[in-house]
Amino acid sequence: MAQGAQELVFAPLGGVGEIGMNLAIYGLGDERRREWLAVDCGVSFAAEEHMPGVDLILPDIRFLEGERKNLAGIVLTHAHEDHFGALLELWPKLKVPVYATPFSAALLRAKCAGEPGAPDIPVTILDRGGRFQAGLFDVELVTMSHSIPEANALIIRTPRGTVLHTGDWKIDPEPILKDPTDEKKLRALGQEGCLALIGDSTNAVRDGVSPSESDIARVLADLIKTAPRRVAVTTFASNVARLRAVAEAARAADREVVVIGRAMERIVQIARETGHFDGVQPFRSTDAYGYLPPDKVVALCTGSQGEPRAALARIAEDQHPDVTLSRGDRVIYSARTIPGNEKAVGRIINALIEQGVEVITDRTHMVHVSGHPRRGELEALIGWVRPQILVPVHGEALHLHEHANLARNLGIKQVLQCRNGDLLRLAPNAGLIDEVPSGRVYKDGQLLVDAQQRTVADRRRLSFAGAISVALALTEKGEMVGDPEVDLIGIPERDRTGALLEDVVYDAVLETFDSLPRGRRRDPDSVAEGIRRGVRSAVAGRWGKKPMCHVHVLAV
C-alpha cells in the first residue's frame, strides 16, 4: 500500500459507554485493506447487570475474525479481567501473537492452567518500558501506576502520527511498588508530538487527585497495629501493592500473614516470581492459622465482592475448614464494592457483625483508593502530552462526557466522542468514517451465546412468570386419547380462593379443547395454539401474570 494513501484509524469494540469489556483496535491502510493492532481483550461481569445464568459478557469479535489475517497482534496493557479476561475464550478464534509484560503474562498462564480445556496462548514477553514492532505498528510501553502491577500505556507510532493509548492509570507520588507513572517519557512524547490521546475516563467526574497507595498503607498499618485480636483483610487479589502494604503492616505489628483463598495464593506466588514481592517475608499456609495466637495473625482473604464461594463468605458463614473469626476480631474491607454486589457484600458484613466481629470499610476509614485518574491527574497528563486529538474511552456516558468537557476546557482542538463500533479516522482529517460490527456475547455455561439470541431474554421471562407445559395425545380424527398432562414450574400453588393452579390449568386444557370446532381438532398445531391461549388466559385471570406455555400435541 502506498504510504501517501495511508490512514490511521481507531475503533473501540468495547469499553465505551459501559464498564468493562475493553478492546480497541488501531488500523493503518485504507478502506480496501488495513493492518490492525488490537489493544486488550476484556470481559464485563454479568452479575453487575443482573443477567442470571450468564457468567461473563465478552466483546463480539466478528469483525476481527474476518480481519484475522491482517491483525498484527493483541497488546495487553495490564492483567485486570476487564482488559484481558476474554482472551481464553476469544484467542482461539484469532490465534494471533499476544504481547504482555512478565506479570500479565504469568497471570494469563496461571489463568489458562486453572481452566480445563483452556488454550495454550503463546505470549511474547515485553520489557517494562520497552519498544517493539508489531506489523506496521511501532509500540513503546510507558509505565503507569495502577491498582495492579505492570500497567502500561502504549505509545503507538505510525507514519500518520503517534497515539498515546493510556490503558488504566493514575499518578501515585508514593507508590508501594516503586513503579511511578513515567512522567518523563510522557513529557518527551509531548515534545515529540502526539496526534491523539485515547484515555481512561473512569474517574473523570471526581475532582482533585487520587490519594497514594502509601496513604492507604498507613491507615492499614494503624488498624492492624491497634487490633486486639485477629485481623482479616480482604481486597482485590491482583492489587499486589495492597497485599504488600498488608504484609509490611503485619511485620510491623509482629504478626504473621496467612493467605486464604486460591486466587490470593496464585497472585502471591506470581508476585514473588516476578519480583514484586522482593523483600516481603514468607507467608504462612492456611493450616497455620489454627495455631497462631489471635494477636499474631493477619489473614489475607479473597471475597471482597461478596462472592459466595470465596474465603470471606465461607468464613462469615462459619463454613471454612481452616479459618474462623469470632467476637473481637477485626475484618478490613480494603476494596470498593462494585455496583451490583452491594447486597452480597452486605449479607457477609451483617453475618460477621452478628458474630461480634468488627468490620471496617471505606465508609469510615481510608482503606481503599481507586486506580484511575481523577480530574487533576487527567489535566496533568493532557498538559504533559498536549495531544491534537483526545478520544475519551473506558467509562459510561457520564464519564466520557466529563472527560471530553475537561479536554475541551484545556484547549484540546479536537475531542472525538464515539460509541463501540465507531470507526474514527485519526489522520488525515480526523472524524467518524464508518462503523464496524460490534456487540456483546454471553458466556453461558461452557457456551458463547450471541446477545441477540433469545436465550437470556427467555430466561428472564421465565424468572418473572415461570413456565407451563401441557401434553396430550390426539388421533387422526381429532379425538383426545387418555388424559392430558400438565406441569407448572415457578407458579404459585393456589389462587386467592385456595384452588390449585394446576387444576385451573387442567380444566382450561379440557375446556379449550372442547370449545374448539371439530374441524380444528384434527390440526395438531391449531389445537396446541388454542390450548396455549386458553391456559395462559386462565392463569392470568387467577394470578395476574401470563407464564410461558408450551403445548405438546402427540399424533397417535
Add this chain to the structure above:
Amino acid sequence: MAQGAQELVFAPLGGVGEIGMNLAIYGLGDERRREWLAVDCGVSFAAEEHMPGVDLILPDIRFLEGERKNLAGIVLTHAHEDHFGALLELWPKLKVPVYATPFSAALLRAKCAGEPGAPDIPVTILDRGGRFQAGLFDVELVTMSHSIPEANALIIRTPRGTVLHTGDWKIDPEPILKDPTDEKKLRALGQEGCLALIGDSTNAVRDGVSPSESDIARVLADLIKTAPRRVAVTTFASNVARLRAVAEAARAADREVVVIGRAMERIVQIARETGHFDGVQPFRSTDAYGYLPPDKVVALCTGSQGEPRAALARIAEDQHPDVTLSRGDRVIYSARTIPGNEKAVGRIINALIEQGVEVITDRTHMVHVSGHPRRGELEALIGWVRPQILVPVHGEALHLHEHANLARNLGIKQVLQCRNGDLLRLAPNAGLIDEVPSGRVYKDGQLLVDAQQRTVADRRRLSFAGAISVALALTEKGEMVGDPEVDLIGIPERDRTGALLEDVVYDAVLETFDSLPRGRRRDPDSVAEGIRRGVRSAVAGRWGKKPMCHVHVLAV
C-alpha cells in the same frame, strides 16, 4: 386479668436485620392472654433483593391473624411504603382499627383508590401530637422531622411502664414544613420516666448530625437560578418538604412548576388538601410544559429510582408524550439511589448525558439528605428521654449493632438486641421470653406466596438454566407411539460444534428410551424419570448446566 400479673412485651415482626417491612407489636397481659397493639405495616422492595417476578415482600402475619380478636389496632407512624405499604394486602386478614394522622390517612385512601379491588380501610384520624386510647394502650403522638410530612413517634403508656417507639425521625433545626422534632415533649417524657426506647437505627454508623432540609433547599435554589435552560428535578414524591423547596426555588427564579408523573400529582394534591402546601403557588399541568419557554420551567418528575415506567425514564428515552429534554437542560437527582437500583438509575443518567443534558447528583452537590438520625441525633434523643432499656430496630445487623454500642456507651443499663419474631418482655424483668411466628410473604402478581414455597426458588433456577419439556405416548405394552416432542426454553441454540441442542435432547430421549429394560418401559413414571436423567446429562455434557426438565408420558 389482674393488673399485678401483667407483663409488657414487644416483638418485631419485620424491620430488624433487614431494610423495610416494619411491623412491631406490643402486648399487655400474660402468656395465657395478651392484648396487642401493632405499629406500622410495611413492605420491602423485591428489586433490592433481585427477586424476579416478586413485586413486594410483606411480613408474615400468621401470628396476628391468630390473635386478631386481641388486637386493639394498628397505629401508623407515617406513610412511607416500608411502614404502611402492606396494609392493602394484609388489613383484610385483620380488619382491626387503623390509626393515622391526616396526611398518612389521605395517602392510604389515595393508594386504595388507585388499586382496583383494594379494600376500603376505615381510618381513625388522629390529631398531630394527640393522645388516644387503643384498647389497654394509652398512645400519644410526638411530632418528629422526617423525609415525609407527619412522621410521629409514639409514647405508649401502660400500667407496666412507658415506651417510646420512635418510628423514623431526625432532628432538623430548620425544617421546611415547620414541623420540628418535638424536643419539649421528649424531654418531658424523660422527666416522667421512660421504660424503653424502641429506636430507628438506619444511620447509626454515620457520625455527626444530619444537614437540614433548608440546606438542601439553598443548593436547589442556586442550581435552579443558574440553569441556562429547562430544569427537571426528580425526588421521592412523598418528600413534600423537598417539593416545597423546589416550588420556592422556582418562584425565586421566575419559573413555573410542572408536575410530571402520577405519584407526584397525587402527593401534590394531598399536600394541598392537608395544608402542607399552604402558600405554594399553583402548579401547571403537564400539557403546559410544551409552550413554556425553557428558562421559565421546572419539571418535578417521578422516577428517581430508575423505575422504567416513571416520568424520568420515559423522558430520557424520548418516549414521554408531553415532555422532552435536550442539550443544555439540567436534571437534578434530589434523591439517593437505593441499593439495587444503581444500574437502572445509571442507564437513565447515561441516556440523558448522551442527549447533552447536564445531570446533577448528590455525588457532586448536596442535593439530598437522609431522613434518619445520625449518631449525634441518637445521642441527643437518648439524653432527652434517658430510657432504662433501649431496643435498636429498623436496620441491618451493622446498624443495630452500632446503635446498641452507642447506647451502652451512653450508660443505658439494658440494651436488648433482637431478631424478627423474638418476644421480649420489657417489664417486669426485661429479656427474651419467647418466639412468635414471623417471616416473609411475597406478592407475586395478584397472589401472596409464602417465602417457604418453591415458587420463587424454582423461578430462580429457571433463570439460571432454563427448562426442557418432553412428551411421548406409550402403549400399555411399553411401546412408544409416534415421535416424542421436545421443547427447550432459555437454552443456547447450538453447542460448540454447531449441533442444535434441540437435536441433542431429541436423540437423548430416543437413546435413553431404547436403553431402558423392556420391563421398565411399561411403567410411565420410570420411563419419565429415566428420560429426565438422560436428557439433563446430555445437555450438561454440551452446555455445562443442567436445566429443569419435565417428561410427560401419556398412556394411550
